[in-house]
Amino acid sequence: MSLVIVGSVAFDTIETPVARKERIVGGSCTYSALAASFFTRPKIVAVVGEDFPKETAAFLKKRHIDLKGLTIIPGGKTFFWEGRYGDDPNQRDTVRLDMNVFSDFRTELPASYRAPDILFLANIGPDLQEHILAQVKRPRLVAMDTIRFYIENQPEALDRVLRKVDIYFANDEEARLLTNEKNLIRAGRSLLDRGPRLVVLKKGEHGVFVFGADFTFGLMAHPCEGVVDPTGAGDSFAGGFLGYLDKIGNLRASTIRRAAVYGSAMASFTIEDFGIERFKSITPSEIEARFAQFKKLVSF
Amino acid sequence: MSLVIVGSVAFDTIETPVARKERIVGGSCTYSALAASFFTRPKIVAVVGEDFPKETAAFLKKRHIDLKGLTIIPGGKTFFWEGRYGDDPNQRDTVRLDMNVFSDFRTELPASYRAPDILFLANIGPDLQEHILAQVKRPRLVAMDTIRFYIENQPEALDRVLRKVDIYFANDEEARLLTNEKNLIRAGRSLLDRGPRLVVLKKGEHGVFVFGADFTFGLMAHPCEGVVDPTGAGDSFAGGFLGYLDKIGNLRASTIRRAAVYGSAMASFTIEDFGIERFKSITPSEIEARFAQFKKLVSF
Numbered sequence A, B: 001m002s003l004v005i006v007g008s009v010a011f012d013t014i015e016t017p018v019a020r021k022e023r024i025v026g027g028s029c030t031y032s033a034l035a036a037s038f039f040t041r042p043k044i045v046a047v048v049g050e051d052f053p054k055e056t057a058a059f060l061k062k063r064h065i066d067l068k069g070l071t072i073i074p075g076g077k078t079f080f081w082e083g084r085y086g087d088d089p090n091q092r093d094t095v096r097l098d099m100n101v102f103s104d105f106r107t108e109l110p111a112s113y114r115a116p117d118i119l120f121l122a123n124i125g126p127d128l129q130e131h132i133l134a135q136v137k138r139p140r141l142v143a144m145d146t147i148r149f150y151i152e153n154q155p156e157a158l159d160r161v162l163r164k165v166d167i168y169f170a171n172d173e174e175a176r177l178l179t180n181e182k183n184l185i186r187a188g189r190s191l192l193d194r195g196p197r198l199v200v201l202k203k204g205e206h207g208v209f210v211f212g213a214d215f216t217f218g219l220m221a222h223p224c225e226g227v228v229d230p231t232g233a234g235d236s237f238a239g240g241f242l243g244y245l246d247k248i249g250n251l252r253a254s255t256i257r258r259a260a261v262y263g264s265a266m267a268s269f270t271i272e273d274f275g276i277e278r279f280k281s282i283t284p285s286e287i288e289a290r291f292a293q294f295k296k297l298v299s300f
Helices: A028-036 A054-062 A126-133 A148-153 A155-164 A172-179 A184-194 A233-248 A253-270 A284-298 B028-036 B054-062 B126-133 B148-153 B155-164 B172-179 B184-194 B233-248 B253-270 B284-298
Strands: A003-006 A010-015 A020-026 A043-049 A066-073 A080-085 A092-098 A118-121 A141-145 A167-171 A198-202 A208-211 A216-219 B003-006 B010-015 B020-026 B043-049 B066-073 B080-085 B092-098 B118-121 B141-145 B167-171 B198-202 B208-211 B216-219
Touching: A003 A028, A003 A126, A003 A233, A010 A092, A020 A028, A028 A043, A028 A054, A028 A233, A028 A253, A054 A066, A118 A126, A118 A233, A126 A155, A141 A155, A141 A233, A148 A155, A148 A172, A155 A184, A167 A172, A167 A184, A167 A233, A172 A184, A172 A198, A184 A198, A184 A208, A198 A233, A208 A253, A216 A253, A216 B284, A233 A253, A253 A284, A284 B216, B003 B028, B003 B126, B003 B233, B010 B092, B020 B028, B028 B043, B028 B054, B028 B233, B028 B253, B054 B066, B118 B126, B118 B233, B126 B155, B141 B155, B141 B233, B148 B155, B148 B172, B155 B184, B167 B172, B167 B184, B167 B233, B172 B184, B172 B198, B184 B198, B184 B208, B198 B233, B208 B253, B216 B253, B233 B253, B253 B284
Parallel strands: A003 A043, A003 A118, A010 A080, A043 A066, A118 A141, A141 A167, A167 A198, B003 B043, B003 B118, B010 B080, B043 B066, B118 B141, B141 B167, B167 B198
Antiparallel strands: A010 A020, A080 A092, A198 A208, A208 A216, B010 B020, B080 B092, B198 B208, B208 B216
16 A cells, blocks of 8 residues: 655744744644654655755655655745644644745656555645646545635635545634534534545544544544644644555545544644654554553543 | 432523523523433422422423422522523523522421432532531532632632532533643543542533543543533533432442443433423433444444
């Protein structure tokens, strides 16, 4: 099986109630590829500037992430985001955003990327998502994520992409915005009519709902006593979820439920440290232990 | 086994996005006794005025609720609350509150109430909670609930009661306020140090956490597509929870987990209609079916 992930690789400056960190590596592609790398060998598609740290590239390679689709723009500057979190980890303010090399990124996929089993169109513009989608032979599974900005500014392009994907990952705010439904359950289910076979609603500290045609799965978030940095939790969730699906190779409801647990496990690790730090120490047995903790948490 | 519930019996005027209802019967004692009545035969302690409808008293009796502890004040007016909900069912504004006969309610328990297995001190002032507690032979289990008003205005009396109870039911706002902890998991666990053996954190549409000395249980709320009236959900949860414990008669972790599921089931019925309406049609097989739905929802 193979998983291609398209998204952002970025520098983030992050302020949380715990501390402030300047220009640490982040981005939707980075987080989801790292999370997926504990289950499969993801190939990434992204763009960075010449300022991107060689140590990070080396770390991604060490995690068996394929960087053939990572474009480095000579003299360019990597995408930059600055955000601030208050006491509610589900809420954040964007302080600054510099698209830099990302602003008009269009790419031709390497030949080895053009027949993936799973394609994940992470948080990038819907036009770029379509541009990538047009370059691959129909994968077994296409998943997508988006953000408020594209829902508000490119609703038609977004609707076109939604009709072409199998899984849509949204957080609660995005789902409500896109459907104009206040009730989250109705919002989630109504998104199934827009194209995807599966809608995954991420509620942050309140857990996740997965809506399928014939089942709904709900999972509490791991009870975390100290969120250090919520950044990348949703991307790590998606990466763990899709990485596990790629490893198992089927889409049975039971597999999807377990994928959501592995996704939640990866998200729960991510928030324990700033940026991608936590990925440097996670072990497979820690992941299995957390899976078992989820089982204990919700069983009755 | 036997369960005594002390709390308010009230008239509520309720406005939700669905409709407005004037002076319908509500109150923490009413909701929790009705929810408990599907598992055991609760005895209630409360006070009403002469304006309290005979049909409601008849309905409570039909549900095998013991009304010997219900004081009717001749010429008195029943406690009245008016509240308004917006789109978020977890948020409400109190528009008006008339304590009426409740304002200086002190009561002597009937002899048949003085040796309960379980005593539930629902949402009433901590002084009254202590006054009741002093009249019973040490029950196997004492549970309590409170509201923001008492946390802010009678913190010392509240702390005394907390030290004497086994189970504390709180919603997320109350838990944060009482502990000064922003993180809900830390808030819940730290409440265990204040006295109770079990802390039950009700998160409304986001489900419930139960914290014990050696386990944590988390349950998603029933995925409800249309909340008609959120009033009484928390009280119905507590009633179903304690009613089930009274029926089963032990406090094993597995029993407590199931009690939380039955509590959530009762809360999920309550919000499907205004006030106590839904209790008029619930059947035992509906409750078992909802229990099974919860199992399906969260299993992996």
